[in-house]
Amino acid sequence: MKAALWYKKNDIRIEETKEPKLNKGQVKIKVKWAGICGSDVHEYTSGPFVIPTKTPHPLTKDIAPVVMGHEFSGEVVEIGEGVTKFKIGDRVVGEPQIVCGKCNSCKSGKYNLCPSIACIGFSGNSGGGFSEYAVVNEDFTYKIPQSVSYEEAALTEPLTVALHSTRRANFKAGQTALVLGAGPIGLATIDCLKASGAKLVIVLQRKSIRQEYAKKAGADYVFDPNEVNIPFEVRKLTESIGVDVAFETTGAQIGFDTGIDSIKPDGTLVITSLWESPIKFNPNSILFTEKTILGTLGYRHEFPMTLALLKDGRIEGSKYITKKIFLDDIVEEGFKTLIGPHRKKHLKILVTPDKSLI
Ligand SMILES: [Zn+2]
Ligand SMILES: [Zn+2]
Missing domain, CATH: 3.40.50.720 (NAD(P)-binding Rossmann-like Domain)
Structure with missing residues (x-):
């Protein structure tokens, strides 16, 4: 599949990479839209901050180059063994956090504080928002309400922060x-x-x-x-x-x-x-x-609340979207815009791997 891979500071490449493997309890999402986040820009201009470059991440066992993009919406195209809550064709957002499930923080429900936390879009091995596919655990996948578009749903992650x-x-x-x-x-x-x-x-x-x-x-x-x-x-x-x-x-x-x-x-x-x-x-x-x-760090258990706020219009997601671009143009039209002279004008630049959506 095609993906934006972070190699090192100031070096993000659009390349063919292998599709992420669908494991037990996971769904495979075909990405529709993904937002570029301030932390993506930090990794681009001054990283690495959280991207593993010296030793593989303990949970994903992966190391740079990694697929970027942690704010994404898409369609379920495959379901792993044991998945019960989703079917092919469901419109969903993926919560990017990957946690151990065994430590004190995880056991007490505060999984965002897991000491070995990984994140889709930084820690590798799951695909990501800036690629064609991502795999996400069923418990970290949420259905998008009918009235919320894929574009607005891609804002769920930053709104939940x-x-x-x-x-x-x-x-x-x-x-x-x-x-x-x-x-x-x-x-x-x-x-x-x-x-x-x-x-x-x-x-x-x-x-x-x-x-x-x-x-x-x-x-x-x-x-x-x-x-x-x-x-x-x-x-x-x-x-x-x-x-x-x-x-x-x-x-x-x-x-x-x-x-x-x-x-x-x-x-x-x-x-x-x-x-x-x-x-x-x-x-x-x-x-x-x-x-x-x-x-305050990330979020826990709160994606459904944000999706409810988008659904009933208390938060109007579309006002955040200032530009929509094709994955191939992410460096020139995305990252460089967000560090360029007109950066203040931009709130959320959305990226799609599917040219027919633009
Ligand atoms: Zn973000
Ligand atoms: Zn943990």
Whole structure:
């Protein structure tokens, strides 16, 4: 089959590779659409971060070059021995996490924290979104509701990252939030907060078209840190209290600092972003206020919830799609666009291995 393979930093090739083997309990998905994620771009420009290059991944036993693409939708074309929930022709999304099933995290249901976790699209051996086929365990495969298109369904994965972050924060209807950054995950966070009944959503985003995207996603206020003192503005809008929760999606010092300074005493800062280098932090800023900083990683058990939000229209998936391209053009039209001068304009670039879909 044809696939986009990550060889090394700045080296992704479109090549013929062998189709993934369908094992017991798995379904084989013919990919319709797959999104390019910020973490794919990180692996392209500065990797490897999670792609195994020196020793094979303990679960997949595979090593670079690996098929990329972890945000995908498609059609079931083959079912493995013992599969009961799916039949050929079903429209599905695959959850890309592959876990051991035996460790303490897996046994307690928090499988996203499995120490030996692998991911389709980074860890090899399962095909992936940027190829013609992927194999996924039955338990990590979900049917797409009738009213949701394959294109929108390909957004399930990044939307679920945001949904999990709001659930980690125990965010409740009527609460207030600050979202730091309005890239794809920041916007998805705004969407999930609004869907959860947020009373007020304030956004930090420097001047760019992303400010408009944030407003369209439902942000009540969007502030540029170069223009205003955001913690001060947050207090003005919250009766001098501060927001209940802030969500850090920028991976930059200013996002972290603004988050800590804008939450109320006993408030929570959720770290959703990946950090390329350490930042400065004075623990006194949480000591005197009993503020909480917590991390959020991927998701667990939440794909069906996201698909329900897409189904009933509380999240409109199509607004995230800014470009649709053919797999052969993924480097030039996809990755290079996402690091080029017009990158801020783009939210989700969708890729298909099937030219007839474009
Ligand atoms: Zn992703
Ligand atoms: Zn495990």
